[in-house]
Amino acid sequence: MTLLRRLGLLFIGVLLASVLLFMYINSSAQQAASYIESRDLVRQLKQQDAIWDNEVLKARVALSHNYDPLVSPLHEMARLWQRLDTIESEPGRHAPTLWDSQREQYLKAVKEKTRLVEQFKSHNSILRNSLAFLPTAEDDIQGQFAQLSDADKLALQNVAIDTYDLLLSSMEYAQLTTPDIAAEVLLGLNRLDVNKERLPQGLQGSIGILSKHIALVLREQPRVNELLVGIETVPLSDQLDAISKLLEQDQQKAAAKYQRNHVLLLVFATFLVLILIWLAIRLLRSFAEIKRVNSALKTANDELEQRVEERTRQLKDTQSELMDTARQAGMAEIATNVLHNVGNVLNSVNISADLVSRKLRSSKALGLGKAMQLINEHPHDLGHFLSEDEKGKLLPGYLNQLVEAIGTEQQSLIDELAQLSKSVDHIKDIVSTQQSYAGANSLLEPLVVSELLEDALRMNSGALTRHHVTVIKEYGDVPRIMGDKHRLLLILINLISNAKYAMAGVSNDARNMTLKAAVVDGETLQISVKDEGEGIPQENMTRIFAHGFTTRKDGHGFGLHSCALAAIEMNGQLTAHSEGPGKGATFQLQVPLKLAEGEP
Secondary structure, eight states: OHHHHHHHHHHHHHHHHHHHHHHHHHHHTTOHHHHHHHHHHHHHHHHHHHHHHHHHHHHHTTSOOSSHHHHHHHHHHHHHHHHHHHHHTSTTSSOHHHHHHHHHHHHHHHHHHHHHHHHHHHHHHHHHHHHHHHHHHHHHHHHHHHTSOHHHHHHTHHHHHHHHHHHHHHHHHHHSOOHHHHHHHHHHHHHHHHHGGGSOHHHHHHHHHHHHHHHHHHHHHHHHHHHHHHHHHSTHHHHHHHHHHHHHHHHHHHHHHHHHHHHHHHHHHHHHHHHHHHHHHHHHHHHHHHHHHHHHHHHHHHHHHHHHHHHHHHHHHHHHHHHHHHHHHHHHHHHHHHHHHHHHHHHHHHHHHHHHHHHHHTOTTHHHHHHHHHHHTOSSSHHHHHHTSHHHHHHHHHHHHHHHHHHHHHHHHHHHHHHHHHHHHHHHHHHHHHHGGGTOOOOOEEEOHHHHHHHHHHHTHHHHHHTTOEEEEEEOOOOOEEEOHHHHHHHHHHHHHHHHHHTTTOOSSOOEEEEEEEEETTTEEEEEEEEOSSOOOGGGTTSTTSTTOOOSTTOOSOHHHHHHHHHHHTTOEEEEEOSSTTSOEEEEEEEEOOBOTTOO
C-alpha cells in the first residue's frame, strides 16, 4: 500500500512538473518582442516603399540619371520581407489561411509594382535620351543654317524658326502633357516634313533626326505618365497596413494568453511546492530507518570482511601460480612478435642479397680482363696496336665506357648494401626493443617522416615489384618529428606488406597502393596505407587486430596485433576501414605530434 501511495505521489509530481514546463515553453514562445520586431519590419517596408516611389518621381523629372536607386529599395524590401515571412510563418502565430491570404496579396502587389517600374525604366530611358538630345540637334541645325549664304538664309528663315518653335513645344510637352500641346507638336512636325524638301541635303538629315526624336517624345511621354499613375495606384501600402493590423490583433491575443498562462503557472507551482514540502517531511522520517539499517549493514560487513580475508589468502596462492603461467605466455608472445617482425625484414635482406649477387655475377668488371688480355698480347708494339690496329683503336673508348659502367655498378651495389645494412640494423633494433619491453621506455630520435616511408617501401620493394604494385605517394608538409623509429618502421612495413597481399588476387584492375602522411589539427601525425584489394568483410572488422586472427592461408595473425600494440605504446592508435569485400581497405595510424628541436 505504501509503495502504491509513493508511486501515486511521484506520478502527480511528474505530471505537475510536465505541466509547468509545457506552460513555460508555451508562454515564452508568445513573447511580445517578436511582434515588436515584426511591426518594425513592416514600418521599414513602408519606408522603403516610399523611397521607391520618390526615386521613380526623381527619375521622371530627370533628377536622377541612373536607375540604381530604383533597384536598391526593391532589394532591401525583399530582405525585410524574407525576415518578416520567416517570423510570421512559424506555427501558432496566425490562422494559416489568414496569413497566407495577406502574404499572397502583398507579394502580388510587389510583383505588379515591380513590373510597372521595369516598364517605366525602359520607356523613361528612351524619353530622357530623346529630350537630352533635342538641344544638341537644334544647335547642329542652327550651325548649318549659319553656314548658308545670305540669300539661302533669307529663303529658309521660316524653316529655322519652325525648328526652334518645335523644340520649345516638345520641351513644354514633356512638362505639360496636354492634347493641345500634342497637337501643336504634331503640326510642327508636319510643317517640317513639308518644307524639308526645299532644304540642302545636309540640313535634311539633321532635321530628319530632330523629327525622329520629337516623335519619340510625343509617343513615350504619355506612356511614362500612364505608368506613373499605375505605380501610384498599386495598393502596396494598403497591404502593409493590413499586415500591421493583423499583427496588432495577434499581439493582443498573445498577451491575453500569456496572462492566463501566468496565473495557471502560479497555481500549479503552488501545488508542486506543497508536494515537495510533504516529501521533505517524509524524507526526514526515513533518516532514522536508514540509520538503523546502516548499523545492521556494518555488522554484516565486518563478518564479510573476515570471510574476504580468508578467501584473499587463498587467491594469493592461486595468483602466484597464474603469474608464472602468464610470464611464460608473455615470453612466448614476445618471441612470436620478434620472429614475425624479423621475418618481414629478412624478406628485404634476401631480396637485397640476391640483387647484389646477380649484379656481381653480371658485373662489367669482366670486360676489364678481356681488355687487359689484348694489351698483354702486344707488349712490344702497344703504341702501334693502339694507333693502327682496328681493335686497338677501339680499346681506349671501350675502357672509358667500362670505367663509367663500373662506377655506376659500384654505386648501385653501394646503395643496395646500404639498404641491406639498414635492414640488418632494423633486425637488431627489433631484437633489442623486444628485450627492453620489461621496463625500458621507447627511444625517441629526430625523424623525417617521408624518409621513414621510403625506407619501409625499400624494404618491401622486391615484393612490390613482383606483384606489379604501383605506389601513389601523397606526403603532406610534415615537419621533422621526435619518434620511435623502430616501432613506426615496424608498423609501416607490416601495413605495406599486408596491402600488397590484399591485392595479390586483383587481376583486371591496376594494383594501386596510396601512402599518405599529414598533420591533423596541428597535434596529430596521421599516416594511412590504402589498397584497392580484396577488402575486409564487416564481420571481421571487430577482430582484425586480435592476436592470432588471419585470413591468409600461410598467415599466423601476429602482424596487425603487434602493430596495434606498438601504436598504443606510442600513445596512438591504429584503425582500419573498408566498404566491404572487393572495395579495398585503408589502415590509418595516428600518434601524438612531437616536433624535433629547431622545428617551428
